[in-house]
Amino acid sequence: MAHTWIRVREHARLTTDAIAPDLDRAQISPSAFDWLCRLQAGFGQQGARLVEVENRCWLRLDNHVGVLQTPCGTGIEILPKHHEAQEDPAKSRALLSRLIASALDLPHRRTEVAEVQLFDSPLIEWVMRQFLLALDQLIKRGLRFDYQRVEEEQPFLRGQLDMAKQMRQPPGRQHLFHLRHDLFLPDRPENRLLRLALDKVCQAAQEATNWRLARELAGYLHEIPSSRDVRQDFARWRTDRLMAHYQAVRPWCELVLGQQMPLAIQGASQGISLLFPMEKLFEQHVAKVLRxxxxxxxxxxxxxxxxxxxxxxxxxxxxxxxxxxxxxxxxxxxxxxxxxxxxxxxxxxxxxxxxxxxxxxxxxxxxxxxxxxxxxxxxxxxxxxxxxxxxxxxxxxxxxxxxxxxxxxxxxxxxxxxxxxxxxxxxxxxxx
The missing domain is CATH 3.40.1350 (Trna Endonuclease; Chain: A, domain 1)
Structure with missing residues (x-):
C-alpha cells in the first residue's frame, strides 16, 4: 500500500478541510481523522492522550512525537517543536533520532543521523534502515542454530528408537519405527523475532534502498518461522557469550515490533507506528548526559x-x-x-x-x-x-x-x- 505522508510538529492541528499545510496544521483524509478519534478513545481508557477534538472538525495533537501509519495509507510524521518559528524538518528529524537513540540506549555507532538528511523520508525509514544494517551485519557473522528434539514415525531407522512406543505399535504398522533424533535448526526465539520484524519492514519500507535490502535479507531468513508470541520470545532471548553478536540488533528489533515500553506507544495500524512522549525522551536524554x-x-x-x-x-x-x-x-x-x-x-x-x-x-x-x-x-x-x-x-x-x-x-x-x-x-x- 502506497502511503501519503504528512509532516507536522507536536501540538499541530489536523483537519479534513482544504487548507495550506505547514508544520503546525495539515489536512488529512476523513478515514484517517476517524481512525485517530478511535485511537484516542483507546488511549483515553488508559489515561493517555494522543489528540484532542476541537469543534468536531479539528484534531490537536498532544506532545507525542514519532510516526503514525493509519490503515487507509496515511502516514503522519510528528516532529519535536523545539522553536516557535518554522524549523527545518531535517534538523528536527535529526534531533528526534538522537533523542530516541539516547533514551533507548542504542549503540552509538548505529545512531549517526547524517543519513537521515540524505533523503526527504520520514523518521520510520531511518529506523528501518538501522534495523536492516544491524541485521545485515548479523547475517554476515552467522545466524545461531540450535539442536531441537524431533519425535516422528518413519519406515527407516534414524537416531534413537523409542522402544516403549514401538512395543505398543498395532498390527499392520510394525514396519514403521518410532524415532527420536535431533536436528540442527535456526528455529530459535531470537531468529523468529528477527523474521517477524523483517516481515514488517518488508511491508512498510517505501525508500528504494530499504526496500531492496529488506528483500535481499528475507531470502536468508525464509526458512525461519515468524514469532507467534513476541513477549515470550523476547523473554527467552539469550545474552550469553555465544549470542553477543545479536545484541546490536535487539534494540532495533524491539523498536520495530513496538516492544520499547513504556516509552513507545504502539497503535493498532497496518504499518509501523512509533510514538514517544516528548517529555520522557527529554528526561531520559538529560539523565544520560548528566550521568x-x-x-x-x-x-x-x-x-x-x-x-x-x-x-x-x-x-x-x-x-x-x-x-x-x-x-x-x-x-x-x-x-x-x-x-x-x-x-x-x-x-x-x-x-x-x-x-x-x-x-x-x-x-x-x-x-x-x-x-x-x-x-x-x-x-x-x-x-x-x-x-x-x-x-x-x-x-x-x-x-x-x-x-x-x-x-x-x-x-x-x-x-x-x-x-x-x-x-x-x-x-x-x-x-x-
Whole structure:
C-alpha cells in the first residue's frame, strides 16, 4: 500500500478541510481523522492522550512525537517543536533520532543521523534502515542454530528408537519405527523475532534502498518461522557469550515490533507506528548526559520514589517522584525536567512557567531537602530561553533554579554558579 505522508510538529492541528499545510496544521483524509478519534478513545481508557477534538472538525495533537501509519495509507510524521518559528524538518528529524537513540540506549555507532538528511523520508525509514544494517551485519557473522528434539514415525531407522512406543505399535504398522533424533535448526526465539520484524519492514519500507535490502535479507531468513508470541520470545532471548553478536540488533528489533515500553506507544495500524512522549525522551536524554558529568562518589537516581507528600493511617500517601535525584554522602539535590518552551523576556506571563510545577518542586524541597538548599527545574534551551533565570525564593533557606539545557551541545547551563556535584565543562553523550 502506497502511503501519503504528512509532516507536522507536536501540538499541530489536523483537519479534513482544504487548507495550506505547514508544520503546525495539515489536512488529512476523513478515514484517517476517524481512525485517530478511535485511537484516542483507546488511549483515553488508559489515561493517555494522543489528540484532542476541537469543534468536531479539528484534531490537536498532544506532545507525542514519532510516526503514525493509519490503515487507509496515511502516514503522519510528528516532529519535536523545539522553536516557535518554522524549523527545518531535517534538523528536527535529526534531533528526534538522537533523542530516541539516547533514551533507548542504542549503540552509538548505529545512531549517526547524517543519513537521515540524505533523503526527504520520514523518521520510520531511518529506523528501518538501522534495523536492516544491524541485521545485515548479523547475517554476515552467522545466524545461531540450535539442536531441537524431533519425535516422528518413519519406515527407516534414524537416531534413537523409542522402544516403549514401538512395543505398543498395532498390527499392520510394525514396519514403521518410532524415532527420536535431533536436528540442527535456526528455529530459535531470537531468529523468529528477527523474521517477524523483517516481515514488517518488508511491508512498510517505501525508500528504494530499504526496500531492496529488506528483500535481499528475507531470502536468508525464509526458512525461519515468524514469532507467534513476541513477549515470550523476547523473554527467552539469550545474552550469553555465544549470542553477543545479536545484541546490536535487539534494540532495533524491539523498536520495530513496538516492544520499547513504556516509552513507545504502539497503535493498532497496518504499518509501523512509533510514538514517544516528548517529555520522557527529554528526561531520559538529560539523565544520560548528566550521568557522564557526575563527580566521583555522586550517584544519580532517575525517578526516585522514597518520599511521600503526607502520611495517612501510618502509611505514606501521594508518592513524590522527582525526575533526577543526586546523592553524595548525606547531601541530596533534586532536579526535574520539563519539555516546555520558556520566554526569558516575558516577565508579565511569568516566563511561561507553571504554578503547578512550582507547587511540585516545593513539595520535593520539603521532603527530599528538608526545606533547605536549592532545587533545579530544567527546560530546553531555545532562542527565547538562553540563560538561567534569576532564582525563585520559597524561603530564606530554600530556592528554585530554572536552567536551560542545550540540546545542540548536550550542556546544562547554570552549573558553574551552583554547588551541585556535576562537571560544567561541555561533555557530550559520546562520553556518557
Amino acid at each position: 557522564g558529568k557526575l563527580y566521583v562518589g555522586t550517584r544519580l537516581h532517575p525517578q526516585a520514589a522514597s518520599e511521600y507528600l503526607c502520611q495517612h493511617d501510618d502509611k505514606g500517601i501521594f508518592q513524590l517522584k522527582p525526575d533526577l535525584l543526586l546523592t553524595a554522602g548525606p547531601d541530596t539535590w533534586v532536579l526535574d525536567t520539563k519539555w516546555k518552551r520558556l520566554n526569558e523576556q516575558d516577565r508579565d506571563k511569568k516566563y511561561g512557567l507553571s504554578q503547578g510545577d512550582f507547587y511540585q518542586m516545593l513539595a520535593y524541597g520539603l521532603k527530599y531537602r528538608q526545606g533547605q538548599g536549592a532545587l533545579v527545574l530544567i527546560y530546553p534551551k531555545t532562542d527565547n530561553f538562553t540563560k538561567p533565570l534569576k532564582p525563585f525564593t520559597f524561603s530564606d533557606e530554600l530556592e528554585l533554579q530554572v536552567w536551560p539545557f542545550d540540546l545542540e551541545n548536550d550542556e546544562l547551563l547554570g552549573l558553574s554558579n551552583c554547588s551541585i556535584p556535576l562537571e560544567f565543562t561541555r561533555i557530550t553523550t559520546d562520553a556518557a
